[in-house]
Amino acid sequence: MTGWWGIRCVWLRYFDVYRKSLFYSVVTTFVEPMLYLIAFGFGLGGLIKTIQLGNVSVSYRQFIFAGIVGQTILFQSFFEAAYGSFIRMYYQRVFQAIATTPITLSEVLWAELIWDASKATFASSAVLMIGTVMGDFSPPGALIALPLCFLCSFIFAGLGILVAARSRTIEDISYPQYLLIFPMFLFCGIFFPLENLPKVFQWIAWTLPLTSVISLIRTLTLGLPFQVQALPLLAVWLVILIVWSRRAMTRRLVK
Amino acid sequence: MRDLAKRYETPGRDPVWAIRGISFEIHEGECFGLLGPNGAGKSTSMNCISGFYPATSGSVKIFDTDVYTHPKQARMNLGVCAQDDTLDTDFTVFDQMVRYGTYFRVAVAEGRRRTEALLQRFGLDSRRADLVEQLSGGMRRRLQVARALVSKPKVLILDEPTTGLDPEVRRVLWDVIAEERAKGVAILLSTHYMEEAERLCDRVAILHLGKILDCAPPSELIAKHIGKEQIDEEIRAGVRWKRPPNLEDVYLKLTGSHLEKTP
Numbered sequence: 001m002t003g004w005w006g007i008r009c010v011w012l013r014y015f016d017v018y019r020k021s022l023f024y025s026v027v028t029t030f031v032e033p034m035l036y037l038i039a040f041g042f043g044l045g046g047l048i049k050t051i052q053l054g055n056v057s058v059s060y061r062q063f064i065f066a067g068i069v070g071q072t073i074l075f076q077s078f079f080e081a082a083y084g085s086f087i088r089m090y091y092q093r094v095f096q097a098i099a100t101t102p103i104t105l106s107e108v109l110w111a112e113l114i115w116d117a118s119k120a121t122f123a124s125s126a127v128l129m130i131g132t133v134m135g136d137f138s139p140p141g142a143l144i145a146l147p148l149c150f151l152c153s154f155i156f157a158g159l160g161i162l163v164a165a166r167s168r169t170i171e172d173i174s175y176p177q178y179l180l181i182f183p184m185f186l187f188c189g190i191f192f193p194l195e196n197l198p199k200v201f202q203w204i205a206w207t208l209p210l211t212s213v214i215s216l217i218r219t220l221t222l223g224l225p226f227q228v229q230a231l232p233l234l235a236v237w238l239v240i241l242i243v244w245s246r247r248a249m250t251r252r253l254v255k
Numbered sequence: 256m257r258d259l260a261k262r263y264e265t266p267g268r269d270p271v272w273a274i275r276g277i278s279f280e281i282h283e284g285e286c287f288g289l290l291g292p293n294g295a296g297k298s299t300s301m302n303c304i305s306g307f308y309p310a311t312s313g314s315v316k317i318f319d320t321d322v323y324t325h326p327k328q329a330r331m332n333l334g335v336c337a338q339d340d341t342l343d344t345d346f347t348v349f350d351q352m353v354r355y356g357t358y359f360r361v362a363v364a365e366g367r368r369r370t371e372a373l374l375q376r377f378g379l380d381s382r383r384a385d386l387v388e389q390l391s392g393g394m395r396r397r398l399q400v401a402r403a404l405v406s407k408p409k410v411l412i413l414d415e416p417t418t419g420l421d422p423e424v425r426r427v428l429w430d431v432i433a434e435e436r437a438k439g440v441a442i443l444l445s446t447h448y449m450e451e452a453e454r455l456c457d458r459v460a461i462l463h464l465g466k467i468l469d470c471a472p473p474s475e476l477i478a479k480h481i482g483k484e485q486i487d488e489e490i491r492a493g494v495r496w497k498r499p500p501n502l503e504d505v506y507l508k509l510t511g512s513h514l515e516k517t518p
Contacts, residue, residue: 003327009357016354017345097341100305101358101406102327255263255299255308 002110006103010111011118013098018119029123033072037130040064040191053193058222065131066221067190069124069149070214076120077153078181081160082173085112085249089164095253105253109161109246116157117150124149128221137221145220152213152234158241165248184210209237256280259313261299261465273299275465276313281410286432286442288456288473290449290506296465297445298338301414304443305335317410331359334408336400338415338445342387348398349374349383352405359406366405373401378427393424400428410441417451429455449502459502461509468509473502480505 018025045061053063088094095112099105125146131137137145163176187201188194188210194202205211212230219226261274274296281287289297302308304315306322306329315322322329343351349370356366374380377397382390390398400416413432417425432455436442446452452459453473460470469476481500489495 006327012357013343013354020345092344093337093339093341094343094345096307096337096339097343097355098358100307100330100333100335100337101355102330102360103358104326105307255302 002104002106006107007111007114009103010098010108011115013094014111014115015118029076029119030126032075033068033123033127034130036068036071037065037127040068051193053195054225056222056224058224059136061134062131062136062222063193063218064191065127065134065136066218067214069127069131069145069217069221070152070188070210071185071190072124072127073120073149073153073213074156074181074184074210076123077116077156078160080119081112081116081157082163082167082177083160083170084116085161086164086167086170086173088112089249089253090170095249099253105250106246109249112161113154113157113242113245116160117153120153120157121146121150124153131221138223141220141223145217148216148220151238152209152216155209155213155234155237155241158238158245161245162241162248165245165252184208189214206233209234212237256304256315257313259300259303259315260311261296261303261308262311273465274303274310277460277462277465277467278313279460279467279470281441281443283409283441284436284439285457286436286444286455288452288459289443289445289462290447290452290459290502291462292447295462297447297462298414299465300462301335301337301412301443301445305333305412306330331406332409334403334406334411336403336411336413336416338418340395340399342395342399342402344387347384347386348379348390351387352398352402355402356405361406369405369407373404376431377401393420396420397424397427400431404431404435408440410443411435412443414445415447416444417446417448425451449506453502461506463506463510469505476505477502480508 041061041064045059045064048060050057050059051063095105095108098108128137128142128145128149132139132142163173167173187197188205188208194205194211197205206229212233215227215230216234218224257278258276259274259278260272260276263271263273277300279287289300291297299308303310304322306315306326309323317329317332320329343354346354352370352373353363353366356369357363361369374383377400379394379398379401382394387395387398396416400413403411403413417428420428429451432442432444444452444455457472458470459473459476461468461476469480471479477500481504484500485497486500486504487495487497
């Protein structure tokens with residue numbers, strides 16, 4: 001009962017809204033990662049010249065640029081999914097309106113996930129492009145990182161939809177935002193190597209999906225050592241959050 | 256629709272039966288009314304018929320297609336105007352009609368032609384470039400009914416389409432319903448306005464606590480349950496009036512309330 005035509009139809013609806021308010025869309029998609037790049041890449045990167053990661057030495061700007069790709073995936077997909085889908089489900093009732101047409105709710109929810117991931121991929125591709133142009137990323141690595149960004153965006157989009165489905169009011173979204181998203185942003189290795197943290201915090205950080213995302217991006221774009229645990233952890237998070245978010249949103253909508 | 260039942264289950268609470276085994280058929284060119292107060296099960300029935308809510312038991316077929324096993328195929332013939340405002344606030348009046356048509360595989364050019372005609376018919380042509388939030392409540396309701404017609408459905412579900420509307424807008428919608436019925440569209444109309452049901456519906460089912468208490472043409476229901484005698488009622492202290500019996504009297508009688516009849 002789930003078909004590509006229905007998913008494409010709903011995805012195009014999202015894209016049309018994005019296209020119609022292009023200035024707003026560009027500002028909300030691209031300005032934030034650019035600000036991080038300038039502040040941390042150039043600002044902080046000017047103070048800290050190089051950092052040693054095992055046997056590899058990279059500039060702090062390279063290190064932080066790769067981290068900001070992960071941060072962009074996290075913020076863009078989570079916030080679009082959490083706030084966007086809550087608004088579409090609760091205030092606009094877009095899901096309900098479409099799901100009484102020949103497009104099923106399953107297709108609507110797939111389109112929502114794919115849209116949230118697409119938007120995050122638009123934004124992270126800009127960071128990857130700047131990193132490549134500046135000579136910080138390996139061009140083939142950045143190219144291979146792009147589909148990885150798309151795939152990883154599903155994890156945080158799923159988390160966002162799950163949060164939206166479980167929130168009674170839009171204010172409720174603030175709890176996971178402050179208790180989960182911001183800690184991930186600070187402690188999953190965007191700004192400093194995880195090795196700087198006490199061992200127990202390193203373990204906690206590895207249980208969170210952003211650590212694996214950033215580790216893989218750094219492997220691809222900077223050639224840092226591949227952490228074997230990253231791929232299975234991401235696969236587990238991907239499956240759990242996609243299945244759980246779709247189930248939670250369906251339960252919320254269908255009585 | 257055969258023996259449709261719907262039970263809501265909320266963790267920590269007793270299950271609630273919203274519909275308890277209701278059955279009816281609607282024919283081409285017929286307007287079928289579901290009449291009942293809030294909580295009678297009208298909206299649940301509508302949501303089950305569109306296939307959005309799964310039924311606990313029973314079946315719903317639209318032109319022999321089961322809405323639960325083949326929802327896409329069944330809904331191609333279905334136009335739904337929900338009780339809640341489900342208009343797409345991200346699009347203008349015109350654009351959202353065309354976009355809604357694409358969900359039914361109506362080509363954009365054809366969708367534009369149909370939208371032009373529907374906006375004229377619903378008196379919304381001058382507001383085509385407006386966003387939904389710029390429209391009044393009556394205009395929004397008209398737009399929602401117009402949107403349900405953009406796919407040229409053979410079955411139209413209207414869930415309390417006139418609730419809260421002023422008499423003028425209500426008349427516009429009544430005319431549209433009559434026109435669609437004349438074209439052969441089967442209409443399922445839910446309302447708690449007895450006058451509306453009496454005026455528009457060929458048959459009416461009186462729904463109470465999830466059960467159909469009786470189902471027949473309005474005049475038959477009135478004759479069967481109330482008779483032809485004038486109703487004498489006290490409308491306020493010391494003021495009485497006599498009037499012909501209506502569906503409201505039938506409803507009140509069937510659900511346990513009684514009005515005094517004059518001989």
